[in-house]
Structure formats: C-alpha cells, structure tokens
Amino acid sequence: MQTIAERLNSARQDVSLATANANRPPNSVKLLAVSKTKPVSDIMAAYEEGQRTFGENYIQEGVDKIQQLSALSDIEWHMIGPIQSNKTKIVAENFDWVQSVDREKIARRLNDQRPAEMAPLNVCIQVNIDDEASKSGVKPEDVDELVRFITKQDKLCLRGLMAIPKANPDSHEQAQSLSALKELFDRYHTNLTNFDTLSVGMSSDMQSAIAHGSTMVRIGTAIFGARN
Template sequence: MSGSVQDFEHIRAGLERVRARIAAAAAAAGRDPAAIRLVAVSKTHPAEAVAAAADAGQRDFGESYVQEAAGKIDALAGRDLVWHFIGPIQSNKTRAIAARFHWVHGVDRIKVAERLSAQRPQGLPPLEVCIQVNVSGEATKSGCSPEALPALAEAVARLPRLRLRGLMAIPAPCDDPEAQRRPFRRLRELLEGLRARGLALDTLSMGMSDDLEAAVAEGATVVRIGTAIFGLRPRR
C-alpha cells in the first residue's frame, strides 16, 4: 500500500471530529456514546484510506460495491475489521455478500434474505442483518414499506443463517434539524412495534454525515458516516 501518514492525516482528523459529534449528540440526549457504533463508509475510497482509518482506531467499515469491497477485504485481511454491506442488494451478488461481510444493512425483501441465509458459509457465524425501511415513502428509494415490515421481519427472523438485529433507513435529505428527526423517530417506533411482537432487536442503523445528531437524538445505535471522515468520494 502506498500513502504516507501525512497523506491521510485528514482521515484521522475527520474521525476525531465525527467521534466528538457523536459524543456531544449522545450527551445532549442523555445517552452513552459507547452505545453508538460508528461505521466508516469507505466505498469508492482505496484500501490505503481504510488502513489509515484503522490505524486511527476505526474497526467498522461500510461498502456498497461487492467487487470493490472484496479487494479491500483481502488487502486488509490481517486487521480484524468488521465489514458492513450497506448498498442495494442484487440477487446475483448475494453469494459474495454472504461469504465476505459480517453485517448487511439493506435487506428489503424475503427473496434476498433467503438467498443470504442459504449462501452463508457454515463455518461462519450467522450474518447480522437489518431490514431497510422506506420511511420517507420515496418512489425511487429502496426499502420495504412500514406496512409490510412486520411480516417481513418475522419471516427473516426465522431464517437459520441470519440474525435479525434491527432496522435501517436512509431518509430524504433535509436541512431542518427538527424535520430530520421525524423519519428517525418513525423508524424507532417501528422497531419498538416489532419488539412488542416478541422480536429481540437491538439495532437502529440511521444517520449519516449531515444528520447524525438527529439520528442519535432518536436512538440510533449505528451511524454510517463517509464524507465527514474520508472527504468527498472519488468517482468510481
């Protein structure tokens, strides 16, 4: 790998700023910042950038492109990192996702969940998964509808090689802090509804660079941050 410490100092500084934002948001909400997992969204950034973040203490990384991620996972195999697949899931990519990742955040239909379960290698622990919910009702956005969620969650929870952990959402962008909170609140309420049905869920994957404070205020346990750590994404 190429790249000096100076080349990647902006990544270390970005991580420090994001951690400080999470700590401040948690304090404002009366929460323990240690209960909020930071996933550094490294998609389109090179393995050297991931290594620089890992050197700064970051362990969880989010990727959206299977082939690109595989190269980074192999290059950094000795680092004991946790890899999260956070992009839309194509049926022809499920075998590689099931074999290479620890977490999948974007399950939105039972066909994909069944393929991930069937293709998860027996030598690995169950794949940790979140169901993506389209809380903003956007026609172009992935995710199951809130109305379809209970049936999907119960079906996913029964699959043998998956462990359903919770819910994920990517709400429509919004600049108003109070308006940002509404879809996150809705996702939290949906999680609480599933718990009331007997599902043992503990994860709300929500919040990105521009709205992590609103997400933490509404109970996020995972925030997915890219630009604020790595800078603008290079073109693939």
C-alpha cells in the same frame, strides 16, 4: 488539510457530543466508517486510529478490500448498498453484516448461501421510511412480514433496522420520520433477541438521528473526504 486520523477523531467527538446532548449513555452510538470509493490505504489509516467497523456500498469493491485486508481479522465489514439477487452469494461469503435487506428473496438467498463454517450473517431490514421512489427499502407496513421470515432463517441474525431518511427536509418533517422509525424499531427491540441496531444518520442528519434513538451512524465524507 486534515488527516484521516484527525477527521476520524473529530467525527467521534461529534458523535459523543450528540449522544450527550440527547441524554443518552456514552458509547451507545457506534460510528460506521463508510469507505466506498476510497483506497485500502485510507481504511488502514482509520484502522490505525482504532476504527474497526467499515461500510461499503458497492459489492465487488467491498469484496476486493475485504480480501486485501483479510489478515486484519478484527475488522467488521458492513454491506450498506443495494443487492441484486445475482450478487447474494459473494456478499454472503464475505461480509459480516448486510444492512440493506429489503425483500424475502434477498434474505432467503443470503441465508442459503452463507457458508456453514461462518457465523450467522447479521442483517438489518432497510425501511423506506419516507416512501421515496428513488430509494430501496420495504414500506413500514410490510416490515412485520419480513421480520417473521428472517427470524426463521438459521444462517441469519436479525439485528435491527436501517433507513436513509429524505435529504434536507424541514426539521419538523425530519423529526416525524425519525420518530416513526424509532417507534417501529422499539416494537421489535422489546420482543426479539439481538434486535439492537437502529442504523440511521449520516453527516447531515446525525444529531437529529441520535436524538431520535439511532444506535449506529454512517459517516463517510467527514472522515475520508469527498467521494472519488
């Protein structure tokens, strides 16, 4: 049985190899360790190996971990799961990033509820790139309107796009989706300050995502083992 440290280092090697195979600069892809359902002890094991960015899908579980590990001020916490409007306040008060902004109402509430003493909240717009009814995210043609709204908010910093492409499509279909996402990302990356993050790719599609420009991959099971 491999330890978390061993699996984390293996995941880092996989990211580095995929980055090199895509002829991209070293360290141009960040690894977000997705720690949902995992105990604080597992996060600490990854932390001790130098991991500093962690992603949580469930708000209350994530906030509990943030509070338990509040002494570790260099951890960067990402909310990557869906957010209901009645939970925006606790998210705005605790997380460093929200990758799952998919509508104006959520963006407005996160902005209005971000404490004045905290740095602006980094946000990504979640795009439903394959128009799947089962997934959250804004349609590609509606991204522009949400970009315009978020960039006017003084307590939000728009950092990029996030997507969860269709699971296990054929490679051609997958490449088409990822290419469309990269084209959408590039449209804003060239014109907006701080718009530098394309969060796409998990264990199953990481290599293809990196080949199509991902700057952040979200890895959970390969690091922490099967979900509890």
